[in-house]
Each structure stands twice: as structure tokens, then as C-alpha cells.
Amino acid sequence: MPVSRQDLVAALQQTARGDRAAFRLLYEATSLKLYGIVVRILGRRDLADEVLQEVYIRVWQRAGDFDAASGSPITWLAAIARNLALDEARRRRPRSLEEFPEVLQLPGTDDPAATHERSEELKRLEACLDGLEPDRKELVLLVYHYGMTREEISGRINRPVATVKTWLRRSLAQLRDCLGQ
Amino acid sequence: MTEEDDIDALAAEYVLGSLSPAERAEVDARRRNDASLAAAIAAWQLRLGPLSEEAPGLEPPAHLFSRILARISGQGETADRVAAVVPLTASRRRFGLATVAGALAACVALAVVWFEHTPPGPPGTHPTSVSCGTRYKVFWEQFDRQKYARISAEQLAGLSRMALRAYDACEAGDDQDARALFDRLARMQF
Numbered sequence: 001m002p003v004s005r006q007d008l009v010a011a012l013q014q015t016a017r018g019d020r021a022a023f024r025l026l027y028e029a030t031s032l033k034l035y036g037i038v039v040r041i042l043g044r045r046d047l048a049d050e051v052l053q054e055v056y057i058r059v060w061q062r063a064g065d066f067d068a069a070s071g072s073p074i075t076w077l078a079a080i081a082r083n084l085a086l087d088e089a090r091r092r093r094p095r096s097l098e099e100f101p102e103v104l105q106l107p108g109t110d111d112p113a114a115t116h117e118r119s120e121e122l123k124r125l126e127a128c129l130d131g132l133e134p135d136r137k138e139l140v141l142l143v144y145h146y147g148m149t150r151e152e153i154s155g156r157i158n159r160p161v162a163t164v165k166t167w168l169r170r171s172l173a174q175l176r177d178c179l180g181q
Numbered sequence: 182m183t184e185e186d187d188i189d190a191l192a193a194e195y196v197l198g199s200l201s202p203a204e205r206a207e208v209d210a211r212r213r214n215d216a217s218l219a220a221a222i223a224a225w226q227l228r229l230g231p232l233s234e235e236a237p238g239l240e241p242p243a244h245l246f247s248r249i250l251a252r253i254s255g256q257g258e259t260a261d262r263v264a265a266v267v268p269l270t271a272s273r274r275r276f277g278l279a280t281v282a283g284a285l286a287a288c289v290a291l292a293v294v295w296f297e298h299t300p301p302g303p304p305g306t307h308p309t310s311v312s313c314g315t316r317y318k319v320f321w322e323q324f325d326r327q328k329y330a331r332i333s334a335e336q337l338a339g340l341s342r343m344a345l346r347a348y349d350a351c352e353a354g355d356d357q358d359a360r361a362l363f364d365r366l367a368r369m370q371f
Contacts, residue, residue: 020250027246032238039239041198052241056249071227078233079226082198087354090202122231140197144232147198164199172193179228 003029008073009066016064023063027056030074034081041085041147051088055081072119086147128178136171143168185217192221196229210358213346313351316363340366 003011008029014022034055039048058080066076118126129137139157142148150168154161194200195208212219347362 024246027249031241031246033233033236035241036239037233037236040236049242049245052245053249053252056246057252060249060253070223071230075226075230075233078236079230082233086198086205090205091354119231119234122234125228125231141232143197143199144229145236149201150199151201153199168194168197168199169190172190172197176189176193176228 005072005074009068012059012063012066012073012076015060016066023056023060026059030077031056033074034077037078037081038085040145041082041089043146047088047092048085051084052081054084058084072121082147089147124179125175128175131178132171132174136167139164139167140171140175188215188218189221192218193225195222196225206355206357209353209355213350213358313348313359316347316351316359340369 003025008026011022011026011029015026031052035048035052038051038055039045042048042051055077059077062080066073129140132140139153142153148156150161150164153159153164157164191200191204191208195205200208208218208222212222343362343366347359347366350356350362351359
């Protein structure tokens with residue numbers, strides 16, 4: 001259900017006041033996205049079901065912490081989802097390499113439906129990501145979307161963990177400098 | 182590499198998600214008391230957050246929302262009571278004895294409501310939820326009621342906030358932090 005950023009902000013503010021109808025609207029508008037995020041990091045639907053419940057319970061409890069001036073509602077919600085999913089994934093380590101998809105379906109940059117929805121912030125970030133070496137860019141996206149640790153990446157690309165760490169940190173520093181914020 | 186670079190790199194990897202379980206736990210514990218680390222994490226969340234926009238969605242099971250609603254039933258009251266207690270420190274006004282008594286009643290009621298409405302969940306999935314509610318309840322039960330008369334409203338609000346932080350840390354699975362906070366609470370003298 002496409003809902004504007006303004007609608008989401010209003011729904012979050014009403015949720016903070018204990019409005020269950022607004023909370024339901026928020027869930028209907030965002031659960032598709034958040035479930036996608038959580039499933040990719042955890043790789044298991046049963047765990048993802050549990051974590052998604054925790055995500056929305058936290059949203060219910062903390063909706064008042066959302067500050068519309070410092071970010072979009074969907075990135076605020078996604079940060080909660082990623083955090084809880086990463087925490088759960090880390091509790092269940094180690095994952096075997098077989099748990100990762102053979103062909104990594106990173107979010108498509110050629111999906112026409114997605115193109116017009118992209119925010120200015122995302123376009124800027126993507127331009128900066130394009131400034132990285134292609135394999136470094138993939139590394140960054142792999143970690144972000146699949147929550148892979150340095151150790152897991154090291155096993156996957158057959159490079160020492162220290163090398164992976166250096167690559168990641170250099171790529172991130174380059175992104176920061178490119179974004180200039 | 183300066184210490185500032187180090188903190189920034191750690192925050193960047195924390196938000197990206199590449200830290201090992203041990204490092205992640207360390208950052209979680211440290212960010213609560215380290216303002217520069219917390220600020221660096223917030224900045225990285227703003228930088229990388231937009232990537233979530235392009236994540237493809239997936240339909241969650243239909244029954245999930247009713248389960249969420251069932252779990253927040255009873256928590257609405259809890260949230261209202263938290264809101265009533267927490268602004269005590271925020272406004273830093275002077276409070277009379279009546280306010281302290283009100284806050285006390287709210288704290289005790291909150292502890293009880295919270296405990297009674299914390300469902301155990303399916304076995305094995307939420308190993309901490311019962312013990313977190315229990316630890317929270319036990320803290321308030323053991324807190325001698327006479328002590329309330331001796332401490333200021335501001336101290337009480339601080340105490341309440343610390344207990345909530347301990348509960349939150351416990352709920353978040355951060356046992357080390359939760360234990361440290363509960364221990365500190367238990368040792369407090371007034």
C-alpha cells in the first residue's frame with residue numbers, strides 16, 4: 001500500500017499516543033518492506049516472524065522517539081528492523097556458507113518501479129557507491145543487505161579477514177568523504 | 182589512525198553490520214555511555230539508511246499483526262504510565278510529596294502491569310522476556326517503600342529511568358549491561 005512520507009510521519013505520531021488504528025496503518029504500509037529486510041538478514045522465515053513481531057512491539061513502545069527532522073520514517077523503521085535482525089543473527093552464529101544464496105539477488109537498480117520512488121538521499125548514496133571499485137561496492141551491499149560478518153565474507157571470497165576489514169573500512173571512509181556529511 | 186577515526190570506523194561497521202558478535206555486543210554496551218560513539222552511529226545511520234529504501238519487500242504471514250496486537254494489549258497502559266513517570270526529570274520542576282507518592286504508585290503499578298502482561302512467548306523463542314519482567318518486578322518489590330519518603334522526586338525519576346534502561350537492555354538481550362544496571366540499582370543507598 002503506497003503511503004506518503006507525510007502519512008507515515010502522522011501515523012508514527014499517532015502511534016506514539018497509543019492510537020491502534022494508526023499503528024495498524026503503519027504496519028500495513030511498512031511490514032512488507034521490513035519483513036523483506038529481516039528475512040534477508042536472517043535467512044529463515046520462522047526466525048524472521050519472531051523478529052518482525054519484536055520490531056513492531058518496539059515501534060509501538062518507541063514511536064515517540066521518532067524525530068521527523070532527522071530522517072525519513074521508513075529509514076527509522078528499517079534501522080530498528082536491521083538492528084533486531086542483526087542481533088538475532090549474531091546470537092545464532094555461526095552460519096554456514098550454504099545458508100547464503102548462491103546468486104546474490106541484491107536489490108535491483110534496474111527495477112523501473114523502484115526508480116521513481118528513490119529519495120534524493122538514496123540517489124546521492126548510489127552515486128557515491130558507484131565511485132567505489134565494483135567488487136568493493138558489492139562487498140558493502142552484501143554486508144548491508146545480508147548482514148554478513150567479515151569472517152563470513154572472508155570465507156566466501158577466500159581472502160584474509162584482515163583484508164576484508166581494511167577493504168570495508170576504506171570503502172566506508174570513501175563513502176563518507178563522497179557524501180560530505 | 183587517531184582515536185576519532187577509530188570510533189568512526191567502528192560506528193560505520195556497526196551500522197553496516199559487519200562486526201563479529203563480540204564486537205557488536207561491545208559497541209552496544211559502550212554506546213550507552215559514550216556520546217561520541219552514539220553520535221557517530223547516528224551519523225552513519227543517516228548515511229547508509231537510504232539503502233533500506235531499495236530493499237525488495239516480502240509479504241509477512243497474515244496472522245502476524247494479530248499476534249503483535251495481542252502482545253501489546255495491556256502495554257498501552259504501561260506506555261502511558263511510563264510517559265507519566267519519565268517527564269519528572271525532563272521538566273526538572275519541584276515536586277511536592279503528593280507528586281512523589283503519585284510517581285511511587287505509578288512505578289509500582291507499572292512494574293506489576295508490565296510483569297502481568299509480559300507473555301512468556303513460545304518456548305525457546307524469547308528466553309529473556311519472562312526473566313526481564315521478573316527482574317524488573319523484583320527490583321521494585323525489594324525497593325523498601327519507606328525509602329520513597331526519603332528521596333527526592335528527581336532521584337526517584339532517575340531511579341525509574343535506570344530501571345527501565347536495565348529492563349530495555351535485558352529485553353534487547355544485552356545481559357551483561359542489564360546485569361550491571363540491576364546490580365547498581367540493588368546497591369544504591371539512600
